[in-house]
Amino acid sequence: MKCPIETRESAEVLLAYCARKLDAARTGILEEHIRICPVCREFADAQRAVWEALDAWEAAPVSADFDRRLYRRIENEVGWLDLLLRPLRPWVARNALPIAAAVAVVLTAGVLLDRPAAAPPAPEESAQVESLQPEQVEKALDDMQVVREFHRLVRPDPGAPLM
Amino acid sequence: MGAAAAALDYDAELMLRVKEGDGASFGVLLDKHRSSVVHFLYRMVQNHAVAEELAQEVFLRVYRSRASYEPTAKFTTWLFRIATHLALNALRDTKHERSQEHLDDDTSEMPVRQISDSRPSIEQYMVYQARLAEIRQAIGTLPEKQRAAVLMHKYEEMEYSQIAKVLSCSESAVKSLLFRAYETLRARLAHMA
Numbered sequence: 001m002k003c004p005i006e007t008r009e010s011a012e013v014l015l016a017y018c019a020r021k022l023d024a025a026r027t028g029i030l031e032e033h034i035r036i037c038p039v040c041r042e043f044a045d046a047q048r049a050v051w052e053a054l055d056a057w058e059a060a061p062v063s064a065d066f067d068r069r070l071y072r073r074i075e076n077e078v079g080w081l082d083l084l085l086r087p088l089r090p091w092v093a094r095n096a097l098p099i100a101a102a103v104a105v106v107l108t109a110g111v112l113l114d115r116p117a118a119a120p121p122a123p124e125e126s127a128q129v130e131s132l133q134p135e136q137v138e139k140a141l142d143d144m145q146v147v148r149e150f151h152r153l154v155r156p157d158p159g160a161p162l163m
Numbered sequence: 164m165g166a167a168a169a170a171l172d173y174d175a176e177l178m179l180r181v182k183e184g185d186g187a188s189f190g191v192l193l194d195k196h197r198s199s200v201v202h203f204l205y206r207m208v209q210n211h212a213v214a215e216e217l218a219q220e221v222f223l224r225v226y227r228s229r230a231s232y233e234p235t236a237k238f239t240t241w242l243f244r245i246a247t248h249l250a251l252n253a254l255r256d257t258k259h260e261r262s263q264e265h266l267d268d269d270t271s272e273m274p275v276r277q278i279s280d281s282r283p284s285i286e287q288y289m290v291y292q293a294r295l296a297e298i299r300q301a302i303g304t305l306p307e308k309q310r311a312a313v314l315m316h317k318y319e320e321m322e323y324s325q326i327a328k329v330l331s332c333s334e335s336a337v338k339s340l341l342f343r344a345y346e347t348l349r350a351r352l353a354h355m356a
Contacts, residue, residue, distance in 0.1 A: 012338060012342070019316070045353070049349075049354075053294070053355045054298065057295060061198075066201070066215060067190075069219060070193070074226055077223075
């Protein structure tokens with residue numbers, strides 16, 4: 001048999017042996033090996049000592065009132081919800097229809113009020129800029145030229161020659 | 164069907180009955196697993212009062228979860244996953260408070276072990292207490308996950324695969340945790356042979 005101590009994977013066999021979890025056939029083979037291998041014998045003896053030491057560690061018994069305390073906590077949890085809803089129960093039973101109607105009204109109002117507001121109107125300036133066409137600009141310039149000519153004719157420059 | 168599979172079916176079946184409102188089935192589950200959960204938590208946190216408080220929380224969580232329970236895993240895997248989670252949180256929360264004095268102070272809670280005679284001598288009792296303190300200290304100094312793995316392997320006799328599910332890690336990670344943990348324990352406790 002190959003020495004199990006050589007790899008960690010194989011050492012699991014020794015751990016299983018010390019935990020008494022190895023089947024009879026493998027136990028026999030391993031015990032044969034342990035008899036002739038001092039390293040494995042040392043490992044197995046140390047692991048057995050750990051196992052026995054842990055066996056000696058007994059936990060204290062569970063308190064006698066463990067279940068009572070647990071059930072009280074469970075009852076308290078159920079009780080709180082029950083306590084909160086209990087005063088409302090007869091009133092809810094008597095007024096189920098009006099309550100349902102009121103809830104529906106509130107929900108509808110909420111939906112209506114929660115609608116997104118209408119998009120803000122576009123600024124006036126940008127609308128003007130968008131509506132100006134090149135022909136309009138040209139016409140405005142022509143008009144300004146006419147007005148300028150009119151002014152020159154109505155109030156002629158005293159130094160300028162008359163036409 | 165193996166014994167483990169049968170146990171899986173039985174515990175899961177009980178939990179499904181709890182889901183349907185059968186309180187008596189919860190009592191059966193509590194009876195069946197109360198001691199192992201309390202003892203596991205005691206060995207994890209090494210304080211009996213804290214262990215019982217945490218165990219109460221474990222069973223309370225089981226009860227609270229009854230409505231959403233689905234038997235996707237072994238019941239004890241789920242139970243010990245809750246217990247381990249609570250224990251690791253408790254250990255992290257009180258890390259700064261724990262000290263060697265605390266570990267030593269808790270020995271009064273231990274049951275007196277009957278060694279050979281029905282009434283052990285005071286010397287035998289003192290030797291036993293000293294050994295226990297040493298064992299508890301050795302376990303207490305293991306990193307928390309290694310400790311949980313050793314306790315589930317040694318005292319709950321869980322397979323590597325189940326410990327892996329409880330600790331949410333791979334089976335090879337569990338083997339590695341256990342190998343390192345036992346290595347430390349051999350170094351500290353081998354002289355007790």
